[in-house]
Amino acid sequence: MAVPLNVETVRDAPKVLLHDHLDGGLRPATVLELAEAVGYDALPSPDASGLAAWFLATSHSGSLVRYLEGFGHTVAVMQTPDALVRVAAECAEDLAADGVVYAEVRFAPELHVSGGLELDAVVEAVLEGFRVGTARAAERGRRIRVGCLLTAMRHAARSREIAELAIRFRDTGVVGFDIAGAEAGFPPTRHLDAFEYLRQQNSHFTIHAGEAFGLPSIWEALQWCGADRLGHGVRIVDDITVAEDGTATLGLLAAYVRDKRIPLEMCPTSNVHTGAAKSLADHPIGLLADLRFRVTVNTDNRLMSDVSVSGEMTALAETFGYGWDRLQWFTVNAMKSAFIGFDERLALIDDVIKPGYAALMA
Numbered sequence: 001m002a003v004p005l006n007v008e009t010v011r012d013a014p015k016v017l018l019h020d021h022l023d024g025g026l027r028p029a030t031v032l033e034l035a036e037a038v039g040y041d042a043l044p045s046p047d048a049s050g051l052a053a054w055f056l057a058t059s060h061s062g063s064l065v066r067y068l069e070g071f072g073h074t075v076a077v078m079q080t081p082d083a084l085v086r087v088a089a090e091c092a093e094d095l096a097a098d099g100v101v102y103a104e105v106r107f108a109p110e111l112h113v114s115g116g117l118e119l120d121a122v123v124e125a126v127l128e129g130f131r132v133g134t135a136r137a138a139e140r141g142r143r144i145r146v147g148c149l150l151t152a153m154r155h156a157a158r159s160r161e162i163a164e165l166a167i168r169f170r171d172t173g174v175v176g177f178d179i180a181g182a183e184a185g186f187p188p189t190r191h192l193d194a195f196e197y198l199r200q201q202n203s204h205f206t207i208h209a210g211e212a213f214g215l216p217s218i219w220e221a222l223q224w225c226g227a228d229r230l231g232h233g234v235r236i237v238d239d240i241t242v243a244e245d246g247t248a249t250l251g252l253l254a255a256y257v258r259d260k261r262i263p264l265e266m267c268p269t270s271n272v273h274t275g276a277a278k279s280l281a282d283h284p285i286g287l288l289a290d291l292r293f294r295v296t297v298n299t300d301n302r303l304m305s306d307v308s309v310s311g312e313m314t315a316l317a318e319t320f321g322y323g324w325d326r327l328q329w330f331t332v333n334a335m336k337s338a339f340i341g342f343d344e345r346l347a348l349i350d351d352v353i354k355p356g357y358a359a360l361m362a
């Protein structure tokens with residue numbers, strides 16, 4: 001008899017997370033304590049539950065630009081080594097407690113230098129935090145491996161510098177690179193030199209594309225920049241026509257994405273909150289998974305959208321009728337698409353993920 005699928009049992013299933021922002025996943029109480037410690041007095045609420053509610057309301061506004069406002073507060077309290085270590089450690093602990101066995105967590109070092117830190121010191125503090133959190137989780141019997149992605153802001157002009165930073169830390173915990181921020185008006189081709197440099201360094205990168213903006217953004221990310229994965233990528237459905245009998249016809253770009261097994265880092269609830277999808281039931285993830293695109297399930301911002309990986313998985317199972325086999329498929333998809341080496345990915349799939357789901361499906 002298979003184990004019944006609900007949020008508790010999904011929490012214990014092994015899961016893989018590829019798209020999660022460090023500055024979007026703080027504990028509300030930590031935001032308050034760090035604000036107090038650094039004398040930041042612009043928080044919208046004086047208590048943890050009020051703050052959590054404010055973040056959720058702001059993120060659930062239907063606009064990506066409004067959604068990004070909440071980050072002003074989290075970033076403001078993440079300007080010292082101690083704060084960065086703490087936030088990264090709690091991130092690793094929280095993900096491990098949610099049953100995540102491998103995570104790639106991203107953040108933009110350039111947003112954490114207003115207190116006078118150098119970029120290298122910012123990255124060192126975050127990597128130290130991941131080590132601390134991973135060790136604490138292990139003490140509680142939860143094994144997690146955390147890789148770090150360095151993000152450059154797409155409206156700024158520091159992407160080449162951040163790409164070089166990612167390469168400097170490639171042997172100590174940084175596994176890739178990303179660009180993020182407002183999509184419309186800031187095409188990825190503005191950062192071509194960063195992507196060319198990373199390709200020359202045999203490095204990996206993902207690009208936020210096809211979230212608030214459509215197919216041209218996805219096309220540029222892949223065919224001009226050479227992205228290994230797509231952050232969100234939901235708008236690839238604009239290149240798919242579904243006939244009344246349910247037959248789907250893929251345009252050239254959608255076919256390319258599926259044929260090349262390009263991973264889609266889908267973040268369903270976040271997309272509903274920013275208005276990229278009307279509801280979970282309307283979210284293109286259902287169609288894209290049925291068409292066997294390389295779909296992965298992610299949180300994007302656990303604080304802003306009040307989500308967890310197990311919560312997203314459970315909601316998808318409820319909405320689309322998925323069983324454990326589909327949740328395993330999402331998880332293996334994500335593990336195959338990770339930026340760590342093939343040996344490590346395979347070991348996690350064979351030794352952790354498959355036995356974990358086999359026990360649930362037995």
Ligand SMILES: [Zn+2]
Pocket residue numbers: 019021180208231300
């Ligand atoms: Zn994102």
